[in-house]
Amino acid sequence: MIKAGELKGRHRKTFDDVMTTPPKSGIKWSDIISLINHLGGKVKNGNGSRRRFILFGTIYLTHQPHPGNEMDKGAVAGLRE
Numbered sequence: 001m002i003k004a005g006e007l008k009g010r011h012r013k014t015f016d017d018v019m020t021t022p023p024k025s026g027i028k029w030s031d032i033i034s035l036i037n038h039l040g041g042k043v044k045n046g047n048g049s050r051r052r053f054i055l056f057g058t059i060y061l062t063h064q065p066h067p068g069n070e071m072d073k074g075a076v077a078g079l080r081e
Contacts, residue, residue, distance in 0.1 A: 011035050023073040
């Protein structure tokens with residue numbers, strides 16, 4: 001379980017952006033990676049731009065955005081779940 005009160009600074013802002021309803025677009029990919037790593041999760045590479053986030057025994061599959069560096073609303077909504 002993630003306790004948002006224990007997160008500081010940039011990680012707290014990224015977590016709040018992910019948990020916002022309706023989903024917020026424009027969250028930087030690097031901020032998501034940093035948050036996942038800070039929470040003890042892992043990011044594994046798949047084929048091409050596919051990425052697998054593993055956090056607390058849950059796996060979320062997504063594509064790394066390209067050519068930009070920002071996640072769209074659908075990817076953020078999937079990550080939130």
